[in-house]
Structures are given as C-alpha cells and as structure tokens.
Amino acid sequence: MAGGRVYPSNNDSTDGFPNNLSVLLQNQRLHPLFIPESSPSPFLGTRSIVSFEDSLKTSRPKRSIFNMFDEQENGYDEYLDECFHQPEKKRRLTVDQIQFLEKSFEVDNKLEPERKIQLAKDLGLQPRQVAIWFQNRRARWKTKQLEKDYDTLLAKYNSLKADYDDLLKEKDKLKEEVLQLTDKLQTKENEQRNSEFSDVKPLLLQEPSQKPIVVSMAACKQEDIDSDHIPQYYSDEFHSSLLEAADSSYLFEPDQSDLSQDEEDSLHPPASSSNFGFPVEGHPFWSWTY
DNA sequence: TTGTGTTTTATTGCCTCC
DNA sequence: GGAGGCAATAAAACACAA
8 A cells, every 4th residue: 555544454355364354353352442341332242343243144143253252162263263264244333323423423523532432432333433434424414515505506596597587588678668669759759850841841842752853853854954053963862861861850941031032932943843942061952043 | 036226334545734 | 754534436235126
C-alpha cells in the first residue's frame, strides 16, 4: 500500500492467511477492554462483532467468537484451524446497535476519540467499526442533503420559471394592448388630419390616391407648357413625396389675405390641374404658369 | 431458486491539520 | 510524520421479482 493507514485487511488473502483473522484475534484480546464486567453492554455477544457466528449458521453449530473459547471441547488450535478455512463474512449491525449509533450521530456527527471508545464499549464493537459506521453515515447524510438541496433548488427554479412565464404572457398582452391603442390613436389622428385636410381643400388634393399631377400633365398640351417653368425634378417620385408631405400634415397654408387675385388664381388652379396646390419648401410650384 | 438491483460494511489512497 | 476525514470503490448482505 503506497499511502494511507494500515488496517487489518479483510481482503488480503494472498498469502493464504485467513481473511480477518487478525481482526478476530484482536477482538478476542481487546474484548475485556470494550466490555467491562462492571458495565455490561446490552449489545454483548452481538453478531455484529466481526465473527463467524452467522457464517457458521448453516454449515456448523452456531457460536460467536466470545463463547467459542468458553467451550472446553474447542481449543485455540481448533479455532485457528476453523479460521484458516473460513472466508471472512461481513457482519451487519443489529437494529439496536444502529439505533444507538443513529442517536449518537444525531447528537454529533463527528466522532472524538473518547466518544468512539465509549460507543465501541457500549455497543461491543471495535472502535474502528464505530469510526467506519460514522464515516459511512456522514457520506449517506451528505448524499441525502444533496438530494434535498437539489429538490429545493428545483422547486425554486420551477416557481421562478412559472413567474417568469406569467410575466412574459403579461408582457405580450400589454404589448398587444399598446399596439391596438397606438393603432386606434393613429386612426383617430388620420381621421382628424383628413378633416383638417378637407378644410384646406383648395390647396390640397382631395384624393391623395389619385395621380393628379401625372394626369394633369398628360392632359396638358405640350405647347401649353412653358418648359422654362417646369422644374427638372418633376417626376412620379417627386409627386409621391408631395403626397406624403400632404399626408403627414406637412401642409402649406399661406396667408391669403394679402394675395392678389392673380396670385389667388395661381394658388387655385383649375380642377384639371389642381395638383399643384402642394407646396414643397423652396419649390413654389404653385406659381407655375401653363 | 436465481438473477439483479440496492444497501451496508469495510478498504484504499489521498489530503489536511497539528 | 501520524491521525483522522473524505471520495471512490469492493464486496458481502439483503430485498425482491420472475
């Protein structure tokens, strides 16, 4: 063994030495130390002391290592002989022993040397067995604790996820509501704008969907158009921008109070060419001549 | 009875602490 | 460097279905 402690090995039988023999012998020698006659343990004679008691159940007369030597007919040599031919068997602790250990574990899951000795005495076990039991018990406790923690975290996660999902739903719902309200508002604004638009009808297109400029231009005779007055940027695209401008309340409302009749005429062209009531900043096309 | 999965007891090797 | 704790693991004991 490269490291760690050296314990009587139950598995080391490479030399043919009986498994656990040293433990058995040790038990026999330590026995008076663990179970003083003055304070007899309720667990005396328990099968839990590493022994062959149960392993001998079926194949040989039942006896523990403690009464084995009390039998006059069985000598130590005979015992050794038996040991050499018996494979070691693990002993399970009795219910009483386990209850005792559990109670002790509840008090403190760590084992000081004095307590270990005392427990071993009380239970009729080797201190090493008590230490191993505590060690394994701590491992089981830790596993259980991890499972508990996992369950707790999972429950919390599920709860949070449910909350999160609810919030997402509510958010979508509110979003939808905002969209609907925005839509309504937009419609209302459009309606309002259209009504305002109709108030300045003389300046604007009645039907923005029409293509008045194109139509009016097409209706015009080529010779009627003074090419010097036709802006070079005149196009469908330009026309579209005019319509957009109208639609977005980008309206020109000139103060007509001081305009001359001629000017008024130019501001109110004939229906056939009424498209030119759209103002564009810097492009006084309403003053075009035909 | 037997095969299989689970639990319990014990070992091993490594690590930390004093 | 020894004692003791821990993780990983072996192996016996046990439970249980087929």
